[in-house]
Amino acid sequence: MREIYLDHASTTYLDPRVAGAMRPYFENEYGNPSSLHRKGRRAKEAVENARQTIAKILNCLPEEIIFTGSGSEAINLALLGTARAYKEHGKHIIASKIEHHAVLNALKALKKEGFEVTYLDVDKNGLINPEDVEKAISQDTILISIMYANNEIGTIEPVAETGAIIKKYRDSEKTPFFFIDACQAAGALELNVQKLGVDLLAVNGSKIYGPKGVGCLYVRKGIRPMPLVYGGGQENNLRSGTENVPGIVGLAKALEIAEREREAESTRLAELRDYFIGRILKKIPKTVLNGHPAKRLPNNVNITFLDIEGESALLYLDEKGIYISTGSACTSNSLEPSHVITALGRPYEYAHGSLRFTLGRKTTKEDLDYVLKHLPKVVEKLRRISAVRLENRK
Amino acid sequence: MREIYLDHASTTYLDPRVAGAMRPYFENEYGNPSSLHRKGRRAKEAVENARQTIAKILNCLPEEIIFTGSGSEAINLALLGTARAYKEHGKHIIASKIEHHAVLNALKALKKEGFEVTYLDVDKNGLINPEDVEKAISQDTILISIMYANNEIGTIEPVAETGAIIKKYRDSEKTPFFFIDACQAAGALELNVQKLGVDLLAVNGSKIYGPKGVGCLYVRKGIRPMPLVYGGGQENNLRSGTENVPGIVGLAKALEIAEREREAESTRLAELRDYFIGRILKKIPKTVLNGHPAKRLPNNVNITFLDIEGESALLYLDEKGIYISTGSACTSNSLEPSHVITALGRPYEYAHGSLRFTLGRKTTKEDLDYVLKHLPKVVEKLRRISAVRLENRK
Numbered sequence: 141m142r143e144i145y146l147d148h149a150s151t152t153y154l155d156p157r158v159a160g161a162m163r164p165y166f167e168n169e170y171g172n173p174s175s176l177h178r179k180g181r182r183a184k185e186a187v188e189n190a191r192q193t194i195a196k197i198l199n200c201l202p203e204e205i206i207f208t209g210s211g212s213e214a215i216n217l218a219l220l221g222t223a224r225a226y227k228e229h230g231k232h233i234i235a236s237k238i239e240h241h242a243v244l245n246a247l248k249a250l251k252k253e254g255f256e257v258t259y260l261d262v263d264k265n266g267l268i269n270p271e272d273v274e275k276a277i278s279q280d281t282i283l284i285s286i287m288y289a290n291n292e293i294g295t296i297e298p299v300a301e302t303g304a305i306i307k308k309y310r311d312s313e314k315t316p317f318f319f320i321d322a323c324q325a326a327g328a329l330e331l332n333v334q335k336l337g338v339d340l341l342a343v344n345g346s347k348i349y350g351p352k353g354v355g356c357l358y359v360r361k362g363i364r365p366m367p368l369v370y371g372g373g374q375e376n377n378l379r380s381g382t383e384n385v386p387g388i389v390g391l392a393k394a395l396e397i398a399e400r401e402r403e404a405e406s407t408r409l410a411e412l413r414d415y416f417i418g419r420i421l422k423k424i425p426k427t428v429l430n431g432h433p434a435k436r437l438p439n440n441v442n443i444t445f446l447d448i449e450g451e452s453a454l455l456y457l458d459e460k461g462i463y464i465s466t467g468s469a470c471t472s473n474s475l476e477p478s479h480v481i482t483a484l485g486r487p488y489e490y491a492h493g494s495l496r497f498t499l500g501r502k503t504t505k506e507d508l509d510y511v512l513k514h515l516p517k518v519v520e521k522l523r524r525i526s527a528v529r530l531e532n533r534k
Numbered sequence: 535m536r537e538i539y540l541d542h543a544s545t546t547y548l549d550p551r552v553a554g555a556m557r558p559y560f561e562n563e564y565g566n567p568s569s570l571h572r573k574g575r576r577a578k579e580a581v582e583n584a585r586q587t588i589a590k591i592l593n594c595l596p597e598e599i600i601f602t603g604s605g606s607e608a609i610n611l612a613l614l615g616t617a618r619a620y621k622e623h624g625k626h627i628i629a630s631k632i633e634h635h636a637v638l639n640a641l642k643a644l645k646k647e648g649f650e651v652t653y654l655d656v657d658k659n660g661l662i663n664p665e666d667v668e669k670a671i672s673q674d675t676i677l678i679s680i681m682y683a684n685n686e687i688g689t690i691e692p693v694a695e696t697g698a699i700i701k702k703y704r705d706s707e708k709t710p711f712f713f714i715d716a717c718q719a720a721g722a723l724e725l726n727v728q729k730l731g732v733d734l735l736a737v738n739g740s741k742i743y744g745p746k747g748v749g750c751l752y753v754r755k756g757i758r759p760m761p762l763v764y765g766g767g768q769e770n771n772l773r774s775g776t777e778n779v780p781g782i783v784g785l786a787k788a789l790e791i792a793e794r795e796r797e798a799e800s801t802r803l804a805e806l807r808d809y810f811i812g813r814i815l816k817k818i819p820k821t822v823l824n825g826h827p828a829k830r831l832p833n834n835v836n837i838t839f840l841d842i843e844g845e846s847a848l849l850y851l852d853e854k855g856i857y858i859s860t861g862s863a864c865t866s867n868s869l870e871p872s873h874v875i876t877a878l879g880r881p882y883e884y885a886h887g888s889l890r891f892t893l894g895r896k897t898t899k900e901d902l903d904y905v906l907k908h909l910p911k912v913v914e915k916l917r918r919i920s921a922v923r924l925e926n927r928k
Contacts (some may be wrong), residue, residue: 147574166548166553167548177859180544209747210603210776212764212775241766242775249761352777352780367643369762370635370636370639371606380635381603384603384604386747387746458571458572461572
């Protein structure tokens with residue numbers, strides 16, 4: 141059966157060049173970077189080279205990069221770690237309503253620890269308004285969390301503009317800190333932390349053709365989050381545990397490739413994306429694009445098909461070897477409608493009928509044409525059996 | 535140059551059979567286990583199969599296994615997670631003085647959160663006395679942490695005996711919980727949690743010829759630690775983040791192989807170990823074995839060479855392609871003497887002069903004879919230049 145994977149925002153395969161870079165560290169250079177002998181020193185060198193590679197891409201110091209076991213861990217270290225470390229300085233946090241669950245659930249936990257969170261609305265395209273950030277900032281604000289690009293609808297947030305505003309309110313303790321979740325943006329958008337004006341930034345491997353089980357957090361010099369994991373003092377005492385050397389090497393390699401190919405690949409993907417969106421909206425009635433039409437990740441297509449149930453469509457397409465998602469990958473195990481699509485001011489049904497197609501490096505026009513052949517039939521079939529009949533509120 | 539790696543307690547290479555088991559999950563079965571389509575379901579199946587494999591070895595339910603990003607994270611989840619979740623029930627914790635830094639530093643963090651910790655002495659061979667655990671238990675005790683086998687000196691603790699005692703004091707809330715750090719024991723000792731009478735048990739991949747960056751925690755049904763990382767709700771809501779599918783598959787495969795080969799390999803290693811210990815103690819004057827002579831991991835040799843400085847010996851041996859450690863791998867970056875060897879009631883100098891040789895699957899008698907050829911010369915050279923002259927207190 142032909143297989144067309146259009147779920148690259150959930151996770152990607154490992155690029156063979158990344159696999160090649162990792163291999164020696166499984167087989168021969170398997171030392172523990174904390175060991176003083178040659179095998180340990182060579183492993184340490186690999187980790188430090190990876191750190192430098194990433195620092196160069198982020199335009200920061202190598203010691204500002206902290207390796208973690210996942211994007212979620214990097215996000216949690218940024219939020220829980222910083223809030224707990226600076227709670228004497230203030231207990232107010234600001235975040236957008238459409239953050240990833242790693243952010244939202246970490247903030248829920250902080251709420252139980254006595255922090256207060258202001259959640260910012262987004263407009264109908266999923267954009268926050270930097271002025272809303274400014275209005276929400278108080279003396280008590282220590283942390284602001286805005287995602288760089290949304291994983292579900294692909295909307296790219298005005299983070300640089302927001303960063304510039306936050307800078308004006310920074311006090312002697314350097315708070316409020318500005319954190320951005322760049323897990324979905326990496327590989328598509330520039331990660332220059334100086335230009336973005338951010339203090340903390342999370343990235344992971346599994347969305348950029350790198351390994352799963354590894355991520356990293358940029359922590360601006362001078363900021364000391366409290367660790368989530370204590371032990372041998374690795375990663376500048378911020379994240380203990382024997383370094384995942386192959387994973388770290390793989391993350392750096394994946395980011396390096398993504399950065400090098402970013403512009404050309406983004407142009408290619410954006411063309412495919414716009415072709416695909418255009419065809420669907422034209423070919424299939426009662427369809428609505430979710431997310432911003434232009435300020436959008438080049439590989440993201442998220443469309444609501446009114447009067448259908450997303451999970452059923454997903455499974456019918458699965459039968460044809462077409463792999464997509466409905467709502468975020470992290471939420472697809474639950475039946476809760478996407479908090480992102482409902483935040484756009486649309487009824488629940490829009491979330492239920494939303495399908496996300498996320499393109500990747502191997503995606504071709506032919507792949508999309510194959511989908512365009514099967515998708516209308518699936519939608520038609522589901523609409524025939526659907527009990528719901530919503531007005532098209534396009 | 536001939537390379538003889540005798541630092542298997544720091545970390546091991548990846549067994550080719552484990553690498554083979556992992557490979558498909560890098561290349562083709564790269565789906566996100568939370569995705570509902572075929573590629574996601576196949577990834578989920580791989581994770582659940584791994585969970586079952588491990589549950590069988592630990593003699594527990596699959597849902598009692600929580601995958602983490604390292605052994606340290608598993609340990610921290612057990613300690614921080616359980617203490618924070620059950621603090622209303624009591625704030626007293628008991629641990630041995632020779633626990634791994636992941637335990638000791640997590641407990642230090644808990645102390646700052648208002649918990650009280652009783653540290654138990656060990657005897658001259660590194661053994662705790664289960665009666666001391668009994669004496670230390672109070673109404674307020676919620677957690678007891680004893681390592682299964684020590685990473686530095688190889689001493690195997692009486693955990694089953696301790697588990698039986700703790701059971702007598704368990705109240706209606708099922709506290710105190712009994713946690714054992716089995717990171718160093720896995721592959722050498724039985725991991726049957728029912729026989730051991732433990733509630734929480736941590737294992738990782740990087741010491742058992744499995745991948746780095748993955749570990750797991752056994753959590754007895756009914757116990758709900760607080761998560762360290764929040765997000766998509768993976769791992770029964772105890773550890774969020776996209777599952778490291780290849781890592782998890784690798785951990786299960788590594789544990790399966792270790793378990794299958796455990797008895798034969800332990801017998802082989804213990805013979806080599808005893809040969810090596812015997813030759814060193816006989817051939818080199820002023821040497822003292824650290825750790826229990828019999829209740830000892832089959833691959834662990836830890837000997838103090840009086841009047842030498844361990845790091846210098848390590849580096850001289852490194853020149854000969856012999857890779858060992860002095861003190862724990864996790865502490866070898868610092869100049870602090872091993873807390874384990876000093877806990878044996880010996881002066882600091884015994885820790886400074888201690889060398890750890892940890893044997894592995896490929897270690898042969900020829901390897902050890904090569905070491906026995908070079909080691910006496912190194913020791914002699916260092917003693918010639920040493921300022922310290924300690925009486926041999928053997």
